[in-house]
Structures are given as C-alpha cells and as structure tokens.
Amino acid sequence: MQNSCLQVFSKFNFGSLVPSAGGNETGLHLIAPLATNMKSAEEDAFSYTPNVTLSLPISMGNPCLSTQYHNLQSSSIIPMSSCHQDSYALHNNGGAPGYYLTPNLRPNGAPALESPRIEITAYGQFPEDEMEESALPMVKRVNSIVTLTLPNADGYRDPSCLSPASSLSSRSCNSEASSYESGFSYNYDNSPQNSPWQSPCVSPKGSSSLHSCTHAGSPRHSPSGSPRTSVADESWPAPPRGSRPGSPCNGKRKYSFNGAPTCRHPSYSPGNSPTVSPQGSPRVSVPDEAWLANTNQYTNSAIVAAINALTTDGMADLSDSVPLKSRKTSLEHSPAMSLKVEPGQEEPGPGEVGQDDYPAHRMPFKKENYCGGFLDVPQHPYPWSKPKPYISPSLPALDWQLPSCSGPYSLQIEVQPKSHHRAHYETEGSRGAVKALSGGHPVVQLYGYMESEPLTLQLFIGTADDRLLRPHAFYQVHRITGKTVSTASHEVMQSNTKVLEIPLLPENNMRAIIDCAGILKLRNSDIELRKGETDIGRKNTRVRMVFRVHINQPNGRTVSLQAASNPIECSQRSAQELPLVEKQSADSSPATGGKTLVLSGHNFLPDSKVVFVEKAQDGHHLWETEAKVDKDSFKSTTLLVEIPPYRNQRISSPVQVNFYVCNGKRKRSQYQRFTYLSPNVPIIKTEPNDDYEPQGAPRLTMRSKAYYGQLGVTPAMPADPGHCLVGGYPSSSPSSSPKLHDLSPAAYPKCLSGGQSHHAVPGIPAIQEAPSRPMGVHPGSPDHAPLAMLQPQVASHLSSPGTGDCSHGYRPPALFPNGSPASSPVSPETPFSPAYSPPQAPPAGSPHLTPVAARSSPPTLLREDSSPPTLAVTVKQEPQELDQMYLDDVNEIIRNDLSSISVHSHA
DNA sequence: CGACTGGAAATAGTT
DNA sequence: CCAACTATTTCCAGT
Numbered sequence: 001m002q003n004s005c006l007q008v009f010s011k012f013n014f015g016s017l018v019p020s021a022g023g024n025e026t027g028l029h030l031i032a033p034l035a036t037n038m039k040s041a042e043e044d045a046f047s048y049t050p051n052v053t054l055s056l057p058i059s060m061g062n063p064c065l066s067t068q069y070h071n072l073q074s075s076s077i078i079p080m081s082s083c084h085q086d087s088y089a090l091h092n093n094g095g096a097p098g099y100y101l102t103p104n105l106r107p108n109g110a111p112a113l114e115s116p117r118i119e120i121t122a123y124g125q126f127p128e129d130e131m132e133e134s135a136l137p138m139v140k141r142v143n144s145i146v147t148l149t150l151p152n153a154d155g156y157r158d159p160s161c162l163s164p165a166s167s168l169s170s171r172s173c174n175s176e177a178s179s180y181e182s183g184f185s186y187n188y189d190n191s192p193q194n195s196p197w198q199s200p201c202v203s204p205k206g207s208s209s210l211h212s213c214t215h216a217g218s219p220r221h222s223p224s225g226s227p228r229t230s231v232a233d234e235s236w237p238a239p240p241r242g243s244r245p246g247s248p249c250n251g252k253r254k255y256s257f258n259g260a261p262t263c264r265h266p267s268y269s270p271g272n273s274p275t276v277s278p279q280g281s282p283r284v285s286v287p288d289e290a291w292l293a294n295t296n297q298y299t300n301s302a303i304v305a306a307i308n309a310l311t312t313d314g315m316a317d318l319s320d321s322v323p324l325k326s327r328k329t330s331l332e333h334s335p336a337m338s339l340k341v342e343p344g345q346e347e348p349g350p351g352e353v354g355q356d357d358y359p360a361h362r363m364p365f366k367k368e369n370y371c372g373g374f375l376d377v378p379q380h381p382y383p384w385s386k387p388k389p390y391i392s393p394s395l396p397a398l399d400w401q402l403p404s405c406s407g408p409y410s411l412q413i414e415v416q417p418k419s420h421h422r423a424h425y426e427t428e429g430s431r432g433a434v435k436a437l438s439g440g441h442p443v444v445q446l447y448g449y450m451e452s453e454p455l456t457l458q459l460f461i462g463t464a465d466d467r468l469l470r471p472h473a474f475y476q477v478h479r480i481t482g483k484t485v486s487t488a489s490h491e492v493m494q495s496n497t498k499v500l501e502i503p504l505l506p507e508n509n510m511r512a513i514i515d516c517a518g519i520l521k522l523r524n525s526d527i528e529l530r531k532g533e534t535d536i537g538r539k540n541t542r543v544r545m546v547f548r549v550h551i552n553q554p555n556g557r558t559v560s561l562q563a564a565s566n567p568i569e570c571s572q573r574s575a576q577e578l579p580l581v582e583k584q585s586a587d588s589s590p591a592t593g594g595k596t597l598v599l600s601g602h603n604f605l606p607d608s609k610v611v612f613v614e615k616a617q618d619g620h621h622l623w624e625t626e627a628k629v630d631k632d633s634f635k636s637t638t639l640l641v642e643i644p645p646y647r648n649q650r651i652s653s654p655v656q657v658n659f660y661v662c663n664g665k666r667k668r669s670q671y672q673r674f675t676y677l678s679p680n681v682p683i684i685k686t687e688p689n690d691d692y693e694p695q696g697a698p699r700l701t702m703r704s705k706a707y708y709g710q711l712g713v714t715p716a717m718p719a720d721p722g723h724c725l726v727g728g729y730p731s732s733s734p735s736s737s738p739k740l741h742d743l744s745p746a747a748y749p750k751c752l753s754g755g756q757s758h759h760a761v762p763g764i765p766a767i768q769e770a771p772s773r774p775m776g777v778h779p780g781s782p783d784h785a786p787l788a789m790l791q792p793q794v795a796s797h798l799s800s801p802g803t804g805d806c807s808h809g810y811r812p813p814a815l816f817p818n819g820s821p822a823s824s825p826v827s828p829e830t831p832f833s834p835a836y837s838p839p840q841a842p843p844a845g846s847p848h849l850t851p852v853a854a855r856s857s858p859p860t861l862l863r864e865d866s867s868p869p870t871l872a873v874t875v876k877q878e879p880q881e882l883d884q885m886y887l888d889d890v891n892e893i894i895r896n897d898l899s900s901i902s903v904h905s906h907a
Numbered sequence: 908c909g910a911c912t913g914g915a916a917a918t919a920g921t922t
Numbered sequence: 923c924c925a926a927c928t929a930t931t932t933c934c935a936g937t
Binding site for chain 2: 422424429430431432480482484525538572
C-alpha cells in the first residue's frame with residue numbers, strides 16, 4: 001500500500017517522482033518533497049497532500065493497517081486516499097482520487113491521520129506488500145517521472161482499468177453498441193469528460209490539469225480504477241464464450257493473492273507472466289467473511305486511487321506500471337487479443353485497452369467527449385448533446401466516496417430497488433430493468449437545486465460489501481431501452497465502469513425514474529484476469545446502484561453528490577437460497593442482551609440460525625454464540641431473535657460484533673453489525689432507530705418493533721439528539737450497509753483513532769484544505785465542492801461549516817470530542833436528507849478504519865443510516881474502539897509528523 | 908419477433 | 923485423485 005501511496009504522491013508531483021522504495025519513511029520523505037512540487041503544480045492539493053502523507057505514517061497507519069491487513073485487504077486502503085486526492089485533482093475525474101480525499105477529510109480532524117496511517121502502515125507493516133512489490137511487477141507508475149515499483153501496483157488493479165473498456169466493448173458493447181462503441185467506449189472512462197459537458201479536463205487547474213486530463217484519459221483508468229474496478233475490463237472482450245469462459249483457466253483459479261487466477265489463457269500470458277500476480281494479496285478472495293471485515297479493502301480503492309492518480313500523470317507511465325491485462329476476451333474481436341501488454345507500455349494508460357481503445361483513450365479529451373463521433377452513443381435530445389454547463393472539469397473518480405448532501409443540495413433515492421435482481425450474462429438477453437419493491441422502478445431525486453439548468457444523473461453499479469463503495473468489477477449497469485422505458489439515458493465508460501447518464505430536469509422536479517437500468521454480469525474469469533483486479537467474483541454477487549450528480553456552482557466549483565441504493569443480490573441462486581438480512585430492529589444492545597431483535601429480509605427458514613460472532617482484528621474468533629430464534633413467529637421474511645448476552649458483562653466501551661443468519665453450512669447471510677454497549681457508557685452509539693438501549697440509555701425498547709415498522713423504510717427515529725445515536729441504518733443493509741458505517745465519519749475518527757482527529761486536528765487543518773484542493777477540481781473553494789466530493793466525511797470536515805452539510809448541518813460535535821470536523825462530516829449527510837439517502841456509499845471507505853472499527857464499529861452507524869430520518873446524530877465516540885493508548889500514540893506520531901510535514905509542504 | 912423471465916442443465920471450482 | 927457439493931454460466935422455453 002504504502003508504496004502505492006508513494007507512487008501516488010509522486011504522481012501528484014507530477015513531475016518528479018521519486019521512486020519510493022519501500023521504506024515507509026522514505027516514502028514519507030519523498031512525499032513531502034513531492035508534495036511541494038506538486039503544489040506548484042496543483043497547488044493546493046498538495047499542501048494537504050503532504051500532510052496527509054505525513055500523517056499517515058504516523059498514526060494510524062499501524063493500527064489501521066494492521067487491522068486492515070488482517071482483514072484482508074490489506075492495507076491499501078488508506079494510503080490511497082491521499083493519493084487520490086491528488087489524483088483527483090489531476091485527473092479530473094478520474095476517479096481514483098476520490099478516496100484520498102476522504103482521508104483527507106478526516107484531516108479535519110481525523111482525516112489526516114488516517115491517511116497517514118495507512119501509508120505508513122502499509123509500508124512497514126505489511127510484509128506482503130513488500131513482497132508483492134518486489135515480486136510483482138513494478139509498476140512504474142510514477143508518471144513519467146519516476147518509476148516506482150509498486151509492488152502492489154498490481155494489486156491495485158488499476159491497471160486494469162485501462163483496458164477494461166475494451167473489454168466492455170466486447171460483449172456488452174456489442175449489445176449496447178449504441179452507447180459504446182466498441183472501442184471507444186472505454187475511453188469515456190473519464191467520465192467526466194465523457195460526459196458531454198464536461199470539459200473536464202480542462203480543468204481549472206490549468207495546465208496541470210491538462211496534463212492530467214490527458215493523461216487522464218487514459219491514465220485515469222488505470223489509476224483509478226479503482227482497484228477493482230479496474231478492469232476487468234480487458235477481459236471483457238472476452239473470450240470466447242464458447243467455452244465457458246470461466247474456466248479459462250481450467251484449473252482452478254486460485255485467488256490467492258494474486259488474485260487472479262493463476263490460470264490464464266496462454267494468450268494472455270504476456271502480461272501475466274510478469275505480473276501475474278499482481279494483485280496481490282489484498283484482494284484475496286473475499287470470502288464471505290472477509291467481506292465483513294474487510295473494511296480494509298478500502299485499501300484497494302485507495303490504492304487504486306493512488307494509482308489512478310499516478311497514472312494521471314503520465315499515462316504512459318501508468319501503463320508501465322500496469323501489468324497487463326490479461327486476456328481480453330472479446331469474443332468477437334478476437335478471442336485472443338488482448339493482452340495488453342504490460343506494463344510498460346501498455347498501458348499507457350489505462351488505456352491499454354485493447355488496441356482499439358488505444359487511440360481513443362489516449363486522446364485525452366476526445367474520448368470522452370464523446371465526440372460524437374466516437375461514440376455512437378445515441379444521443380438523446382436532452383442535454384446529452386448539450387454540453388452542459390458543467391463547469392467542473394474533472395469529476396471525482398468513481399471510487400471516491402461522496403456525500404449525499406451538501407449545502408442546500410441533497411441527492412436521495414426516493415424509491416429503493418428490490419433486494420434481488422437477477423443480472424444477465426452477456427450470453428443472455430437482458431433481464432430487464434431493476435425494479436422497485438413496489439413493482440415500479442427506483443426513483444432518485446435531487447433536492448435543493450433551484451436552477452433551470454438540467455443536470456445529469458450518473459448511475460453505475462457499485463459494490464455492496466463492507467469496504468468502501470466502489471464500482472463493482474463483476475457487474476455493469478446495462479442500459480435498457482424500449483417502449484416501456486420512459487427515461488432517456490446514455491452510456492459512457494468511466495474507467496472500466498459503465499456509467500449510465502440520465503437527465504435530471506427541472507421540469508420533473510429534478511426527479512428521475514430509473515427504469516432504464518439493468519445489470520449485466522461479467523464472467524468472473526474474465527474479470528479476475530485483469531491485471532489490476534484484486535477482487536474475486538465468486539460469491540461476490542451483491543451490488544448497489546450508485547447515483548451521482550455534479551452541480552456547478554456560481555463560483556465555479558462543482559458540488560458532487562452521491563447516493564447508493566440498498567444492496568441488490570444479483571445471482572439467481574443466491575436470491576433463491578441465501579438468507580438476506582435487510583433490516584434489523586436494533587444495532588446495539590446492552591451487554592446483558594435479552595432483548596428481541598427483529599430481522600427482516602428474505603429466505604429465512606424455520607430452522608434458520610442466528611449466530612453472533614466477535615472477531616479479533618486478526619480474524620480469529622473471539623466469541624461465537626447462537627442466538628435463540630423464535631420459531632413460532634417464523635416467516636420467510638422475518639426472524640425474531642433474542643439478543644444473547646455478551647460474553648463479558650463488564651465492558652467499559654462498546655464492543656462491535658457481527659451476526660449472521662445461517663440456513664445451512666454454506667448458506668449464510670452476510671455479517672450484520674451489532675454493538676454491545678456497556679452499561680455505563682453513555683456512549684453514543686447509534687443506532688438509528690432503534691432502540692438501543694444501552695443500559696443506561698433508554699430507548700431501547702423500540703427496537704425491533706420500531707424497526708420493524710420501519711423496516712422498509714428508514715429508521716424512523718432518529719436518535720435523539722441527546723443520544724446521539726447514529727442514525728445508521730438500522731439495519732444496515734445486510735450486506736452493504738456495513739460499509740457505510742465505515743465510511744461514516746465515525747469510522748474515520750476511529751481509524752484515526754478518535755484521537756487523531758482531535759489531536760491531530762491541530763496539525764491537520766492544513767490537510768484538510770489540501771483535500772479541497774484536490775477537489776480543486778472544483779475550483780472553488782474548499783467548501784462545498786470539495787467537500788462534497790470528498791466523502792461526506794470529508795466534506796463535512798473540510799468545510800464543515802460551510803458546507804452546511806446537508807443543511808442540517810447537523811453535526812454532532814459533541815461526539816467527537818475534538819469536535820473535530822471529522823465527526824461532523826458524517827452527520828451532515830445523513831442528516832440532511834429527509835429522504836433517506838441511501839446510505840451512500842458506504843463509504844467511505846476509509847481505509848482508515850481499523851478493522852474493527854471499520855467493520856462494525858459503531859461509528860459506522862452514523863452514516864449509514866442514511867436514513868435521513870434520523871438525523872440523529874450520533875456520533876460515536878471513537879474511543880470506543882480505539883484505545884486511548886492507541887490514540888495517544890497516534891497523536892504523538894501525528895504531531896511529530898505534522899510538524900515535519902508542515903515543514904516540507906510549506907517549505 | 909424480441910425483450911423478459913423463470914428454471915434448470917451444464918460446467919467449474921471447492922472441500 | 924475422487925466424490926460430494928456449491929457456484930457460475932449457458933440454455934431452454936413460456937410470456
């Protein structure tokens with residue numbers, strides 16, 4: 001990870017990158033300098049960047065890392081973030097950057113810290129990384145400049161991004177043809193640019209931006225790609241269907257670290273060989289469990305982001321770094337094809353793309369832009385064609401975590417999609433648009449926008465695991481057209497991710513009925529072969545619809561908002577057999593247990609078991625117990641469970657545990673988070689709705705029932721102010737929800753350790769700003785735009801005040817002692833929305849979180865909720881998870897770092 | 908005829 | 923290395 005981070009930085013620097021070796025420290029140092037440089041380039045961003053870096057090492061790093069690491073992902077996460085920012089700025093949209101920001105966000109308080117941690121950690125901590133690095137191909141990401149070898153680079157996957165597009169083309173493209181074109185589509189990646197309007201590149205930033213842009217074009221992909229995202233792409237093309245794709249490998253694939261299956265078609269080999277393994281560990285498979293924990297994964301994202309960033313710089317470079325892709329399958333095309341070569345060039349970007357792409361990609365702008373030419377994309381009358389006013393040049397990468405509301409604006413999913421939607425393979429016909437539970441279709445609305453200018457609503461398929469929200473490598477949104485479709489749309493490729501752009505018209509009250517979006521399943525084997533891809537497809541069948549809107553502000557900035565739907569199970573089998581927990585009446589309970597927890601979902605059986613589990617950071621089980629299920633009240637969609645007492649009735653701080661519904665050996669739901677509260681603790685955990693009653697706290701009662709009622713909807717009650725409950729989703733959605741939490745500010749704090757924020761705070765400020773810069777994209781000030789871009793968290797932090805978080809602004813300052821911005825951030829989003837915004841992405845990925853925290857940590861709750869209703873604030877306290885000690889240490893570190901950093905950067 | 912679907916057989920990958 | 927399972931992907935057939 002760290003490496004990646006470094007790289008990232010370097011990228012930022014644009015110019016010079018220094019190779020980072022792996023030493024953490026080294027990296028740091030480098031960074032600083034870089035940062036400096038960068039500033040020149042980008043200026044702002046940098047500044048923060050540095051901070052970030054510094055911080056990273058320090059604090060969190062370790063904790064977080066380690067944790068994360070364990071979880072699976074390794075580290076990665078965090079570091080990335082910082083990188084991202086940079087990238088962000090540079091890229092414009094690229095994508096990747098996003099994360100970073102997030103981290104930054106923390107800075108406000110926490111943010112900085114976090115990021116730092118990551119980085120730091122990464123280096124030192126994970127051996128693997130190192131290993132990988134060495135082993136792996138190197139990426140030279142550095143832009144042009146230096147090459148760093150990133151060990152992980154591969155891991156990041158980003159690389160893949162590039163090509164991906166190509167792949168797409170293959171099948172999907174075909175079908176879709178319209179939109180994409182074959183090759184071209186890819187290019188689009190850069191969505192922002194892509195989007196018609198965007199001129200993204202241009203970017204405010206100026207020259208630099210240009211570069212970025214250009215790069216971006218291609219580069220971005222890679223970089224970003226979010227890790228995951230990345231590409232699969234290449235693959236897309238895919239192979240021949242004839243045989244089962246999947247098996248290309250024949251053997252089995254082992255995900256092992258390499259992630260990619262070992263197998264690969266010969267053809268691919270090229271790249272592979274070298275890299276093959278790129279992936280690296282992190283990804284590792286993501287076994288179910290893993291998911292849970294994994295919060296860490298963010299890492300990947302982060303990494304990705306970082307990569308992206310790097311890429312940005314020099315596309316070419318990127319390519320280098322990137323491994324290659326593995327196969328492309330494009331059938332049609334040539335089965336063989338593919339391959340991108342490696343690194344070295346290949347990629348130039350992401351570009352790698354297949355041959356096809358290349359050109360396109362490369363072109364900086366062109367691509368995207370559609371130029372009409374390139375794409376076939378049908379253009380709708382709407383705006384598509386029009387260039388939009390969009391000002392902002394660059395848009396945040398798809399793996400960035402963005403808030404659902406900022407200032408007066410709030411993007412909400414008014415009608416959620418059904419929890420199951422069987423995705424179709426390329427070999428099949430469409431299985432139709434995603435529907436709503438009511439039988440209609442999902443509905444998304446932007447509140448607070450009073451301008452007459454139409455906007456574009458972007459939709460892509462994101463992940464629904466515990467990690468930060470990012471584009472799903474194994475699923476793509478599929479544009480549905482026909483008589484029955486009332487909503488116009490057009491596709492663009494952003495990185496390896498297909499993005500559906502839907503007009504949001506004032507005349508429709510900025511409301512859009514999403515009846516034009518289906519979900520395409522890509523063969524696991526195709527995606528897993530991508531270079532950068534680290535995730536595995538097996539049992540990774542849940543997705544979320546992610547909506548984004550970019551609002552230009554008078555001041556030239558762009559506010560980017562994002563809302564993610566509840567998780568959607570896309571596999572036929574899983575939908576029929578696996579238990580799915582959509583909601584839970586309470587997120588927490590006193591350690592004494594005894595209360596009834598109402599779970600609502602699907603596929604529950606009379607003999608379904610509910611198991612509570614507590615895992616250590618390293619993954620081993622600390623405690624596991626089966627809860628009593630009320631079989632008399634059994635329903636396939638409802639389970640009444642008696643909350644088991646926690647193993648230790650004397651906990652002084654909240655304890656995060658998980659529980660899952662089990663219908664049999666391998667038929668388990670995803671882990672659901674749950675928190676045991678200490679009697680004394682006034683802590684605020686949150687739970688949105690519910691009841692949680694901590695011992696002390698009152699409330700509890702409601703729980704289940706309340707939820708129950710609520711279930712479908714948002715949690716009704718928010719917590720009280722007093723409590724601070726978080727609103728999280730009550731339930732968290734089964735799967736995904738979790739993530740959310742993480743994202744939530746809370747998470748950050750934690751990661752950072754709560755302390756950080758606080759402590760860190762002092763130093764941090766700078767950092768925060770930096771982020772904004774990155775945001776730069778948005779030109780303006782720090783405030784909103786940037787904020788928005790960032791994750792909510794960030795946003796809030798950053799601008800906290802300004803941003804206004806979602807109107808409510810509610811921030812719960814209280815929670816965080818520090819009052820660090822960080823905390824606030826979180827809240828903002830949620831609060832705001834009346835509706836409930838979907839959890840947004842979970843966002844947040846923050847990498848930061850420690851494993852523990854991340855997962856379940858209470859904090860998470862906050863965000864999640866998303867449900868607006870609750871505004872509740874909740875702030876969790878960090879302390880809970882993190883130990884004070886830890887925090888203290890971190891803080892110290894941070895301080896030290898900061899001081900040093902400041903020097904660098906400023907200097 | 909074509910877009911959806913629901914089912915399920917054929918394959919693959921795990922244990 | 924095989925068998926039993928499980929998960930994924932391709933096919934079929936009815937609307």
